[in-house]
Amino acid sequence: MLPVQGEWFDETLATASPDVLREMVARMAQMMMDAEVEQRCGAGYGEVSEARVNSRNGYRRREWDTRAGTVELAIPKLRTGTYYPDWLLERQRRAERALASVVATSYLLGVSTRRVERLAEQLGVTRLSKSQVSVMARELDQMVSEFRDRPLDAGPYTFVWIDALTQKVREGGRTVNVHALVATGVNADGHREILGIDVVSSEDGAGWLAFLRG
DNA sequence: CTGACTTTTCAATTGCGCTC
DNA sequence: GAGCGCAATTGAAAAGTCAG
Numbered sequence: 001m002l003p004v005q006g007e008w009f010d011e012t013l014a015t016a017s018p019d020v021l022r023e024m025v026a027r028m029a030q031m032m033m034d035a036e037v038e039q040r041c042g043a044g045y046g047e048v049s050e051a052r053v054n055s056r057n058g059y060r061r062r063e064w065d066t067r068a069g070t071v072e073l074a075i076p077k078l079r080t081g082t083y084y085p086d087w088l089l090e091r092q093r094r095a096e097r098a099l100a101s102v103v104a105t106s107y108l109l110g111v112s113t114r115r116v117e118r119l120a121e122q123l124g125v126t127r128l129s130k131s132q133v134s135v136m137a138r139e140l141d142q143m144v145s146e147f148r149d150r151p152l153d154a155g156p157y158t159f160v161w162i163d164a165l166t167q168k169v170r171e172g173g174r175t176v177n178v179h180a181l182v183a184t185g186v187n188a189d190g191h192r193e194i195l196g197i198d199v200v201s202s203e204d205g206a207g208w209l210a211f212l213r214g
Numbered sequence: 215c216t217g218a219c220t221t222t223t224c225a226a227t228t229g230c231g232c233t234c
Numbered sequence: 235g236a237g238c239g240c241a242a243t244t245g246a247a248a249a250g251t252c253a254g
Contacts (some may be wrong), residue, residue: 045215046215046216048215052215055215055216056215056216056217057216057217057218058216058217058218058219059217059218059247060246060247062246076220077217077247077248078224079216080215080249081248082247082248082249084247171232
């Protein structure tokens with residue numbers, strides 16, 4: 001996989017448009033918890049089922065510090081027994097990194113069920129059903145699409161600049177330079193706003209031009 | 215069945231006094 | 235002043251209750 005999910009990329013995305021990454025991370029975390037609780041209950045939300053072994057019992061609010069900012073999560077409670085996601089424990093910083101990376105990578109390279117499945121495994125969430133993974137991937141895909149297709153400020157933008165990180169990656173058996181591009185603008189309110197993100201290889205001149213036009 | 219709210223429990227943290 | 239032990243305080247999670 002392309003090395004675009006590094007610190008630089010995550011932080012550029014997080015600081016220039018904090019809400020984007022934060023919202024996506026929050027939604028993914030929320031879906032991950034819901035899926036886990038469904039597994040624990042043996043039945044879906046509101047579903048009447050013979051297989052049900054537990055019921056939900058509201059939510060408890062908790063703040064989760066991530067590099068994208070503080071995310072407020074609603075942790076589902078259970079009627080009998082308890083539920084607390086392991087990956088939310090303070091020590092599990094890798095979980096937050098994995099989540100942010102998957103969200104960022106999904107934006108650039110597309111959402112895949114395999115990527116979501118692997119993320120769940122990294123967070124220690126096993127036994128996710130194929131349909132749950134599929135639903136999560138579809139939700140993430142929708143969030144990405146919404147961000148990509150969102151209307152930009154009516155403008156004008158006081159400043160517009162393009163930031164790029166170049167990495168060498170192996171592609172088709174040889175090493176080529178790949179650029180992760182982030183177009184940032186300062187809108188009328190003086191806030192930084194991400195206008196577009198893309199990854200192009202050094203040989204892909206058309207990619208650069210397409211990005212600049214976009 | 216679920217969510218909101220309250221009460222209880224428990225662990226972590228803080229503050230204070232005592233001894234060396 | 236440094237180190238230690240203990241009690242008081244605080245915050246978060248679990249458990250319980252009630253209404254929709």
